[in-house]
Amino acid sequence: MLRVEDIDVSYGDIQVVWDVSLEIGEDEDIVAIIGPNGGGKSTTLNAISGIKSIDDGRVTIMGEDATSLKKHEIVDLGFVQVPEERNLFPAMTVLENLEMGAFPKRARDKQEETLREVFELFPVLEEKQDQQAQNLSGGQQQMVAIGRGLMARPKILALDEPSSGLAPKIVDRVFETIDQISSDTKILLIEQHVDLALNLAERAYLLEGGRMVTSGSGDELADSEHVKKAYLQD
Numbered sequence: 001m002l003r004v005e006d007i008d009v010s011y012g013d014i015q016v017v018w019d020v021s022l023e024i025g026e027d028e029d030i031v032a033i034i035g036p037n038g039g040g041k042s043t044t045l046n047a048i049s050g051i052k053s054i055d056d057g058r059v060t061i062m063g064e065d066a067t068s069l070k071k072h073e074i075v076d077l078g079f080v081q082v083p084e085e086r087n088l089f090p091a092m093t094v095l096e097n098l099e100m101g102a103f104p105k106r107a108r109d110k111q112e113e114t115l116r117e118v119f120e121l122f123p124v125l126e127e128k129q130d131q132q133a134q135n136l137s138g139g140q141q142q143m144v145a146i147g148r149g150l151m152a153r154p155k156i157l158a159l160d161e162p163s164s165g166l167a168p169k170i171v172d173r174v175f176e177t178i179d180q181i182s183s184d185t186k187i188l189l190i191e192q193h194v195d196l197a198l199n200l201a202e203r204a205y206l207l208e209g210g211r212m213v214t215s216g217s218g219d220e221l222a223d224s225e226h227v228k229k230a231y232l233q234d
């Protein structure tokens with residue numbers, strides 16, 4: 001469904017991602033990328049979704065070469081990213097923000113149906129659909145951002161630190177939702193809550209200093225001495 005092969009990515013003359021490869025297979029529902037701040041996770045994700053250009057290597061999405069495609073073409077292939085900053089339109093209503101997500105053709109035709117599904121997943125958004133996004137709590141804004149991603153009817157939904165800035169109780173709720181979504185849509189998850197991410201993911205990749213250090217099943221990484229020492233100790 002997604003194959004990233006040996007990509008290099010730079011900002012100007014400074015290379016920050018080296019030879020990164022990763023994959024989401026047909027039978028995997030949730031794949032995680034973990035690693036320290038500045039490790040290159042967001043850059044890798046932005047390179048896959050066409051926000052950043054790729055210097056070398058190849059990205060294949062749903063069997064199509066996506067290496068040089070533009071953002072909207074990558075959304076058309078079914079890869080949709082929910083950015084860490086959420087990027088909501090603060091003065092627009094919840095409903096308007098959600099509707100903005102339904103821009104690909106396949107999504108426009110099913111907009112009403114998808115909206116009902118999003119409201120089933122997040123009942124609070126139905127209650128608050130006429131409120132401005134800026135008046136929602138952080139957790140509710142994250143639900144709008146995820147809901148807007150789902151409105152595009154993705155085959156793969158990429159979530160960049162969805163729990164960022166949220167209270168622990170809300171983080172648990174977001175993770176429950178990710179688990180629910182993953183029964184229909186593949187998830188590529190970047191997370192700082194390494195324990196929760198490894199618990200949920202079938203496969204995880206550890207990215208440090210812009211290089212892929214190791215990968216394995218969520219359980220394998222959770223058992224690795226390096227991961228335990230660097231990411232799982234309180």
Ligand SMILES: Nc1ncnc2c1ncn2[C@@H]1O[C@H](COP(=O)(O)OP(=O)(O)OP(=O)(O)O)[C@@H](O)[C@H]1O
Pocket residue numbers: 011016035036037038039040041042043044
């Ligand atoms: N717009 C930018 N211009 C220049 N350098 C950048 C830019 N964005 C990120 N970098 C650098 O690229 C490297 C990788 O950053 P990236 O944001 O991809 O890491 P990350 O693993 O997602 O970390 P974080 O969790 O802090 O977002 C870092 O050294 C960072 O300083």
